[in-house]
Amino acid sequence: MEQKWSYLVDEYRSMLYRIAFSNMKNRADAEDAVQEAFLRYMKDEKPIQNKEHEKAWLIRTTIHICLDILKSGWYQRTVPWNESFENAAKNIYLPYQVRDDETLEAVLRLPVHYRNPIYLFYYEDYSIHEIAGILNEKEGTIKTRLRRGREEVKKILTEGRP
Numbered sequence: 001m002e003q004k005w006s007y008l009v010d011e012y013r014s015m016l017y018r019i020a021f022s023n024m025k026n027r028a029d030a031e032d033a034v035q036e037a038f039l040r041y042m043k044d045e046k047p048i049q050n051k052e053h054e055k056a057w058l059i060r061t062t063i064h065i066c067l068d069i070l071k072s073g074w075y076q077r078t079v080p081w082n083e084s085f086e087n088a089a090k091n092i093y094l095p096y097q098v099r100d101d102e103t104l105e106a107v108l109r110l111p112v113h114y115r116n117p118i119y120l121f122y123y124e125d126y127s128i129h130e131i132a133g134i135l136n137e138k139e140g141t142i143k144t145r146l147r148r149g150r151e152e153v154k155k156i157l158t159e160g161r162p
Contacts, residue, residue: 018124040061128143
């Protein structure tokens with residue numbers, strides 16, 4: 001059983017961390033969210049149908065944990081919102097990402113309802129159909145959020161404002 005959990009962590013840890021970081025914007029909270037997602041998976045008694053369903057479940061759970069933390073009263077009262085996530089984001093690299101990627105920094109500035117679809121589509125290479133399933137949204141909603149998110153990223157990059 002320990003091998004299963006070890007495999008699970010090795011397989012998904014970095015992807016889930018990147019997703020959590022894109023939501024939490026700081027390393028410690030992202031690590032906590034990923035750890036909580038793995039704990040929930042281990043506690044869940046229901047069998048997962050296949051590897052893609054397992055991956056989608058972990059992504060969805062990680063995003064929901066991040067959103068729950070962000071909207072908690074304790075978090076809003078105790079975490080400074082002026083923390084420099086741009087500096088922390090520079091330490092997260094994807095295999096195909098340029099080290100000074102201003103686009104990722106712009107994506108991290110987006111509101112969460114644009115950020116997650118943009119991140120999953122462009123950085124984790126999910127299709128619109130898969131993102132709709134992961135986020136429990138309609139495909140049309142995801143397409144709209146991708147379009148609006150791209151417009152916001154363009155504004156941030158050209159005008160320097162969120």
